[in-house]
Amino acid sequence: MTVIDKPAGTRTRRTIGVAGWIGAGVLAAVVLVTLFAPLLVGDPLEQDFTVILRAPSHAHPFGTDDLGRDVLTRTVFGGRTGLALTAVAAAVASVLGLSLALLGALYGGWIDGLTARLADIQLAVPSIVLAIVVLSFIGNSFVPIVVVLVLGSWVLTFRVIRGHARAVVQQQYIEAARVAGAGRGAIAWRHLIPSVLPLFFVAVTLSAASALLLESSLGFLGLGVQPPEPDWGQMVAAGRDTLSTSPWIAVFPGLVVVVTAVALQLLGDGLAERFVGGQTVQRGIAR
Amino acid sequence: MTTATEAPSTRRQPTSVDTVLDIHDLRLAVDHGAPLVHGVDLRVPAGRAVGLVGESGSGKTLTALAAAGLLPPAIHVTGGTIAVAGRQVRDLTERQGRAHLAAHVGVVFQNPTPSLNPRLRIVKQLVEALPAGTPRGERRDRVAELLRLVGIDDIHKTLAAFPHELSGGLNQRVVIAMALARSPRLLIADEPTTALDVSVQKQVLDLVDDLRARLGLAVLLVSHDIGIISDRTDDVYVMADGEIVESGATAEVLGAPRHEYTRQLLAAMPDRLAPARAAANADDTTELLRVHEVRRSFKQHVALKSVDLTLHKGQALGLVGESGSGKTTLARIIVGLEHADTGTVTFDGLPVHRQTREQRRRWRREVQYIFQDPYSSLDPRLTVAQTLREPLELNHVGIARGRISGRIDALLDEVELPRDFRDRLPSQLSGGQRQRVGIARALASEPSLIVADEPVSALDLSVQARILRLLARLRVERGLTYLFISHDLGVVRHLCDDVVVLRAGEIVERGRTDEVLHNPAHPYTRSLLDAVPGRATAPRSLKSLKSLKAGTPQ
Numbered sequence: 001m002t003v004i005d006k007p008a009g010t011r012t013r014r015t016i017g018v019a020g021w022i023g024a025g026v027l028a029a030v031v032l033v034t035l036f037a038p039l040l041v042g043d044p045l046e047q048d049f050t051v052i053l054r055a056p057s058h059a060h061p062f063g064t065d066d067l068g069r070d071v072l073t074r075t076v077f078g079g080r081t082g083l084a085l086t087a088v089a090a091a092v093a094s095v096l097g098l099s100l101a102l103l104g105a106l107y108g109g110w111i112d113g114l115t116a117r118l119a120d121i122q123l124a125v126p127s128i129v130l131a132i133v134v135l136s137f138i139g140n141s142f143v144p145i146v147v148v149l150v151l152g153s154w155v156l157t158f159r160v161i162r163g164h165a166r167a168v169v170q171q172q173y174i175e176a177a178r179v180a181g182a183g184r185g186a187i188a189w190r191h192l193i194p195s196v197l198p199l200f201f202v203a204v205t206l207s208a209a210s211a212l213l214l215e216s217s218l219g220f221l222g223l224g225v226q227p228p229e230p231d232w233g234q235m236v237a238a239g240r241d242t243l244s245t246s247p248w249i250a251v252f253p254g255l256v257v258v259v260t261a262v263a264l265q266l267l268g269d270g271l272a273e274r275f276v277g278g279q280t281v282q283r284g285i286a287r
Numbered sequence: 288m289t290t291a292t293e294a295p296s297t298r299r300q301p302t303s304v305d306t307v308l309d310i311h312d313l314r315l316a317v318d319h320g321a322p323l324v325h326g327v328d329l330r331v332p333a334g335r336a337v338g339l340v341g342e343s344g345s346g347k348t349l350t351a352l353a354a355a356g357l358l359p360p361a362i363h364v365t366g367g368t369i370a371v372a373g374r375q376v377r378d379l380t381e382r383q384g385r386a387h388l389a390a391h392v393g394v395v396f397q398n399p400t401p402s403l404n405p406r407l408r409i410v411k412q413l414v415e416a417l418p419a420g421t422p423r424g425e426r427r428d429r430v431a432e433l434l435r436l437v438g439i440d441d442i443h444k445t446l447a448a449f450p451h452e453l454s455g456g457l458n459q460r461v462v463i464a465m466a467l468a469r470s471p472r473l474l475i476a477d478e479p480t481t482a483l484d485v486s487v488q489k490q491v492l493d494l495v496d497d498l499r500a501r502l503g504l505a506v507l508l509v510s511h512d513i514g515i516i517s518d519r520t521d522d523v524y525v526m527a528d529g530e531i532v533e534s535g536a537t538a539e540v541l542g543a544p545r546h547e548y549t550r551q552l553l554a555a556m557p558d559r560l561a562p563a564r565a566a567a568n569a570d571d572t573t574e575l576l577r578v579h580e581v582r583r584s585f586k587q588h589v590a591l592k593s594v595d596l597t598l599h600k601g602q603a604l605g606l607v608g609e610s611g612s613g614k615t616t617l618a619r620i621i622v623g624l625e626h627a628d629t630g631t632v633t634f635d636g637l638p639v640h641r642q643t644r645e646q647r648r649r650w651r652r653e654v655q656y657i658f659q660d661p662y663s664s665l666d667p668r669l670t671v672a673q674t675l676r677e678p679l680e681l682n683h684v685g686i687a688r689g690r691i692s693g694r695i696d697a698l699l700d701e702v703e704l705p706r707d708f709r710d711r712l713p714s715q716l717s718g719g720q721r722q723r724v725g726i727a728r729a730l731a732s733e734p735s736l737i738v739a740d741e742p743v744s745a746l747d748l749s750v751q752a753r754i755l756r757l758l759a760r761l762r763v764e765r766g767l768t769y770l771f772i773s774h775d776l777g778v779v780r781h782l783c784d785d786v787v788v789l790r791a792g793e794i795v796e797r798g799r800t801d802e803v804l805h806n807p808a809h810p811y812t813r814s815l816l817d818a819v820p821g822r823a824t825a826p827r828s829l830k831s832l833k834s835l836k837a838g839t840p841q
Contacts, residue, residue, distance in 0.1 A: 172664040175624055179656045180728060181648075181682035190677065194668050 020270015026263035030256070034079040044069065044077040044230045053246045063248035065238065074230040075253050079260075081225045082232055085142070085215050089149030090208035096150065097157025097207075098200055102192055105165035106184045116162070119155045127152030127214055128221075135223045145224060149211045156210065157203040161196050168195050198275030205268035209261045216257045232257045305333045307372055307391075307473045307505035308354055314366035315349055315358070315529075323362065324349055324529040329507075331473060336499055336506040338520035338537060340513060340552065342747050346529040351475050351509045356388040372472050390418070393466030397478035399458035402465075403450040409461055410446040416468035433464040438494055456487035463494065467502075474498070477509040487609075489818040492519055511748050513552055517541050525549045551749065573600045574636075575736060575768050576621065576654075581630035583616055590616040591792045593630070598736070603762060603769040605783035605800060607776060607815065613792040614772045618740050621770065622656045634736075652682050655729035657739040661721035661746070665713040671699070671724050672709040678731040698727040702757060719750035726757065730765070738770045743778060755781055776816060780804055788812050 016024070033040065048068040056063045062071035100119075104112035131148040138144045168174065168191065177187050218224035219233025227234060232253040239250025308331040315324040324346040331337045341347045352358050354369055356376065369376045372391040376384050396402055404412060413430040421429060434442045437460040450458055459479065466474060476495060480488035496519060499506050510516055516523055516537065523540050525533040525548065533546040544550045578596040582589075590613045598604055608614045619625035621632055623639065632639045634650050642650060658664035665674055675695045679686055686694060696706050702723040713721055722742060729737055739758070743751040759782055761767060773779050779786055779800065786803050788796040788811065796809040807813045 171666075172658050172660060173666040176656070176658060176664050176725070176728065177666075177677060178624065179622055179651075180678035181651050181732070182677065186681055190669075191666055195666075 016270030016274040019266045023263040023266025023270060026259060027267060030260050033076055034083055037076045037080060041073040041076050044074045045228050056248055062252045065249045071249055071252055074235060075256055078230040078232045078235055078253055082215050085145055085149060086208055086212045089146045089211045090204055093150040093154040093207050094157045094204045097154040098161050101158050101161035101165055102188055104162055105169045106188060119158050122155045128217055131218055131223060140223055149214055152214045153207040153210045156207050160199055160203050164196055164199055165192055168192060202268050202272045205264050205271060209264035212261055306330050307333050308507060309370040310354060312367035313353060313369060315353060315362055316365045318361050327531055329524055331505040331507050333505045334503045336508055336520040338516035338523040339507060339509045339526060340516045340523060341526035342511055342749055345526045347509050347526045348477055351477050351507060355392050355394045355475050356384060390469055391472050393471035393474045395463050395466050395476040395479045397481050399455060399462045402462045403458060405450055409448055413465060416465040418469045433468055436467060437464045456490060459491050473505045475507045575600045577633040579631045581620060581627040583628050589792055594794060598768055598770060601766055601768055603771060603783045605779035605786040606770060606772045606789060607779055607786055608789035609774060612789045614789050615740055618738050618772050622654050622738050652732040653735045655734040655737050657725055657729050657737060657742045659741040659745060661718050661725055664725055665721055667713050670710050670712055674724060675727055675731055678728055682732040698731055702727045718746050719754060722746060722754055736768045740772045758782060776804060
């Protein structure tokens with residue numbers, strides 16, 4: 001038995017890069033601090049009228065607000081509901097986007113057309129306007145807010161996955177699978193999902209970033225988490241009036257939102273670099 | 288360059304006036320790595336066609352790229368000299384060298400598509416290729432003249448077209464026109480027709496021949512196809528593993544090869560393989576597959592107009608035709624990847640579209656497909672074992688889970704792949720190995736009919752021969768029935784008892800392979816036969832090749 005054919009290429013491994021690791025680290029820090037908030041700081045609702053609108057000091061590193069509450073404590077607690085909303089919404093939005101994209105790619109025809117038009121409509125309606133309408137009518141408890149966030153961020157995943165899945169479905173190995181007896185379910189499970197999975201994780205992080213920003217906007221507009229419970233967007237809105245005299249009330253929670261969103265983006269870019277741009281096969285150059 | 292000294296004709300004086308390309312002791316290597324080409328000597332005189340032949344990886348393309356100054360950035364000239372049109376490229380500055388090569392060398396690559404910008408009309412791309420400083424008013428005339436030179440009749444339509452609106456053959460002509468735009472003295476053609484149909488192939492090679500004679504071009508023809516080399520070149524250099532192993536006048540080298548490697552290349556030509564068919568049980572006349580009045584059209588284009596076909600158990604039927612003749616559509620209808628507009632496909636007595644679920648499953652198992660492209664037909668993320676597992680699990684073959692692994696080993700044995708290939712990914716396999724995996728996948732569900740769509744056309748010639756031998760062996764061992772689709776009549780002759788010729792969706796001729804190929808009744812079949820390289824113009828060397836076959840180790 002002789003096999004003289006030579007192997008075609010070698011693989012190179014990629015990493016998520018320095019920026020990706022920084023993003024992951026910052027994100028992990030934010031999440032851990034938020035999770036263990038009760039162990040780290042005091043009560044975010046505790047008022048102390050002897051220290052109203054104090055600038056950052058040793059006792060109050062982020063200063064105090066107009067009710068004498070510690071801004072650091074409120075910032076640490078401010079992510080609890082917001083991050084939970086963001087995480088749930090990003091997960092649901094990504095799975096929804098993935099499912100619709102796969103359905104469209106597998107069935108084609110009118111199903112593909114319908115899902116694509118839905119995405120177009122979603123893109124044409126500003127999420128914030130949709131949020132105002134929905135939340136004004138239904139009220140702003142956890143589930144309606146998640147629904148609004150999902151509506152505002154599923155299109156990203158859908159578009160990214162759809163483009164890739166439609167290309168994969170054209171590949172001959174999908175036809176080979178059909179000849180091997182695979183139905184649509186088996187094709188999705190064996191070929192399509194493994195192929196879009198790296199892309200999916202990238203889409204999840206990017207959806208989370210967009211959901212976080214939308215959630216903060218809702219808080220800022222007073223449609224999100226309600227006072228006195230702290231929330232970053234809501235705290236920024238509360239500090240707006242005193243921005244010139246006591247900027248620390250708005251600036252610190254605002255900064256945390258920016259840092260978290262940027263960390264998510266960096267992680268998403270890193271993952272994209274690692275998995276999607278990665279897996280490069282160095283082809284033999286000689287013919 | 289072990290045997291270059293044995294070929295005195297190539298080692299005359301140093302650079303003389305009529306030698307357009309003179310490569311001496313050329314060495315190429317990767318950045319900090321293995322040498323790829325070690326000490327190549329090669330000369331191309333004006334007005335002559337010189338062939339450079341070898342398998343993939345032999346370094347022939349790199350040598351040609353080096354001559355054109357187009358080496359990839361990671362590869363460097365580490366020794367030796369290249370002289371083009373009487374000047375040593377080494378003695379020129381980088382800039383001068385580029386200008387010199389641009390003025391004197393035209394290059395044509397294998398596949399015309401990447402050489403053309405899909406978003407620009409042909410006229411723009413040709414104008415771009417003209418020498419700098421061509422007066423604005425003359426450009427259009429010059430471009431039209433170039434198209435006339437490469438034998439394009441409808442000049443205005445072609446100039447206004449985008450590449451995708453033209454056929455592969457026309458695009459390749461445009462690329463040749465671009466290569467000729469600066470009136471080069473040397474034309475380097477790297478597998479210029481490998482991506483084209485046989486009949487188009489012939490036209491393009493005729494054109495190159497004609498240009499060589501008319502313009503006194505020196506032509507360096509790089510190819511893995513011995514047939515083309517023997518038809519089209521005066522001298523030949525045989526290359527293996529970065530060295531020239533044999534060189535000399537084409538007729539002499541191919542007529543009486545001295546080097547073992549040249550003999551192997553010659554033996555690998557499908558046309559020269561002993562027919563492997565007779566062995567199968569050809570007398571069994573039980574009908575296995577019947578295609579009855581099948582029609583199919585895509586929008587305006589009619590792909591198949593009423594095709595009838597029958598296959599008996601154990602028969603190997605060749606389906607021959609150019610691209611666009613509908614042969615792939617027919618194959619896809621037979622395996623159920625495409626549906627017919629009207630007409631029926633009957634498998635083992637049952638019309639496929641009127642079967643019960645159970646019958647359909649059986650048909651799905653028993654009719655399998657081997658794909659043309661071994662690259663896109665394997666999922667790049669799945670290992671060999673995972674790919675082979677798929678039909679075993681899904682196709683209701685009825686194997687206990689615990690025995691699947693053993694079956695995978697048996698399948699690998701059957702297609703002559705080592706068992707430890709189980710965990711390899713497609714990217715770690717060569718084209719031939721991938722195609723073996725594709726064949727193993729088709730065999731997994733114990734089919735009775737295999738439809739193979741150009742299963743070797745994407746492979747190197749010597750690999751082709753091994754895969755064809757494998758298919759012939761499997762046919763005998765498993766009693767398989769084949770529907771074998773190819774544009775290569777040599778391949779069909781090797782494997783098939785009967786042949787059907789398809790043209791523009793209609794069957795124009797059918798019969799026993801030997802009769803059809805020796806005595807074609809339809810002019811279209813005759814034109815297909817004439818287009819086969821290594822057949823028309825070199826009968827003498829062909830005969831000597833055939834006599835050689837007997838003594839060649841297979």
